[in-house]
Amino acid sequence: MTDTPAPPRTSPLHDRHEALGASFTDFGGWNMPVRYTSDLAEHRAVREAAGLFDISHMAEFRVDGPRAAAFLDYVLAGRLSTMKVGKAKYSLVLAESGGIVDDVIVYRTGDDSFLVISNAGNRDAVAAAFATAQATWLPASDASTGSATDAPDTATEVPEPVEGTGTLTVADVTDSYALIALQGPEARGILSSTPGVEITGTPLDELGYYAWTAGAFDDAPLFVARTGYTGEDGYELMIPTAQAGALWDAALAAGADRGLVPCGLAARDTLRLEAGMPLYGHELSRETVPAQAGLGRVVAVDKETFVGKAGLSSGPADAPVLVGLVSDGRRAGRAGYAVLHGDDTVGEITSGALSPTLGHPVAMAFVAPAASAIGTELTIDVRGTRIPATVTALPFYRRNA
Template sequence: MPPVETPLAAEHAALGASFTDFAGWRMPVRYSSDLAEHHAVRKAAGLFDLSHMGEVEFTGPQAAAALDHALAGALSKVKVGRAKYSLLCAPDGGVLDDLVVYRLGEEHFLVVVNAANAAQDAAELIRRARGFDVAVVDRSAETALIAVQGPASPEILRALADPAAAEVVDTLKYYAAGPATIAGIDVLLARTGYTGEDGFELYVPNSSAPALWRALLEAGAPHGLVPAGLACRDTLRLEAGMALYGHELTTATDPFAAGLRRIVALDKDFVGRDALAALAAKEPARTLVGLTGTGRRAGRAGSAVLGPDGSAVGEVTSGVLSPTLGVPIALAYVDAALTEPGTELAVDVRGRSQPYTVAPLPFYRR
């Protein structure tokens, strides 16, 4: 089966993008160079097509209760207009996906899931909502998502906003969302992102996406905005210490080992709660840490982490030569006794042992 194209495929082709197949989608991996796009986001702004992500809508009197049952977080406590990062866990406590939930009204939520898991997540959320007075609808196929990320993003959005929306841009808090009109197009505007920078994510119907994309490109050009692909999105999120499903989070990992204890609400009942309560009572054998190296050789996912005696004490889940910091960085699961910042370890990089040090996360903070 050929990969699915986003509503912006023609825009990417016109900009000379290089494409890759990702989670069943044909996505732009870069337009110019990974480094140029990465630095543009850090210094000015980048424009991303994230339309491969999945969106599942919950509406009805028991929408909050259904999400409390389905997810590890306490979604009923989220205020209208705010968002919460949460987890969809298996009955044994393994992570099926990490996701963001927006509360758009007292009885209205939007759950945004990873592209690779979108169909199975939607099906699982629908199953878990059975018995509750709620309607659950998969909106993924009809929804486009465009992100503007970087320090210039508020100014770019403000230039395209009507007066009411300009006030929304100015006052919208991090992890908050609300309706706005940008470039004459009605959007759900969220101050969220996956880059470690200030930024916004704009949800629109597929039919509105090309006009919005072109307007953002034009308005952003004087501010240094460039279109940005999946390659730099990965280096940006890694510098920001953000997990990627399939790397740091899988069905074989639990939230506590991943450092996500704070988002698991064990004081409520939800799928996987009993298993997670048992896991919470003991220390994980390995936990997720940051590692920084020297030189120019970066460990990659699957590379062995080595202890002082040369034995394997962990495994890299993501690694790259950081464009911002100029040194190799990695996320890795490491034996619990070796996770103190400053601990000296090594990573097997293509058969050669390279020195790394346990470092606090995130690696980069704006």
């Protein structure tokens, strides 16, 4: 007898997506919109004006207490203790082997409080990594793992420590909040003019990249981060689930005359590919160490100890490395397609598409180090046809400053 798989979860905005005519797909255990009209139109809207994405499938964890910064230095690959309040940092959760459990963004919300956002499909894996690290790094009396019941009442308030938990509290607050991404060159103007939105912290025109500010929407707390996954400027907005629909509606209305459109996961994927941003399950996995994926800079190797440090030096010297590939024509290499150098298979595509912005195929691939130099001529086996491709630097696309 086999267990029946649980049905995919739905976003707090699901009814809005249905009303807008979205098509859906199962992504990380969530039923999420893949497109509303066309992938190309949604992609171009983000590059030229703005797009609105529901990213409520992402997972959120609060880490609080006097030892929160030191704990994150231990459980994550980067050094979080030096980050200033109001800033954000990209980091990695590693396995003891040095492989990547997930990539995350960490926001410092106070001297002793942090918000960690992870990928939907890795929510349980990240929670388990935090729990294991707590058990090995702290005495049991000093650590607590919580749930949404331990969450703060506002998006910027530090949770009250659970009685008797001592110096560290980790709380999964995913179910308490929705996340909405507003991305594109018109994003700031749209957010500034969205009815009901008030910025109570750093003004938007002073907010740096990878930073956050406090706000409110119709008296609900609003966490505004200048981050994204599209290669464009923009914001990711965290709000209590009860107010998510009203914020979505207000933002769409405010952007109606600025070219704003709702966008699905298909456009998000081609946008992040053009920007050279890795996707877990494609460029990142437990079988991949950070240096292979071009993320060695994320690891603070000078830290005395952290989860995965010992494993980072145990991989083979000839392990494949991530590269960018560009081709002519219209036929794109897709995930799983072989990459060849002469008659030898030297790697495999992890993500690929015909770039809507650049007008030619682009791909990311893991290839043998000997075939990874920029300018190396390779071929991609596209359903039996060899398509010439050239190794190029990432990203493929970079927005104007």
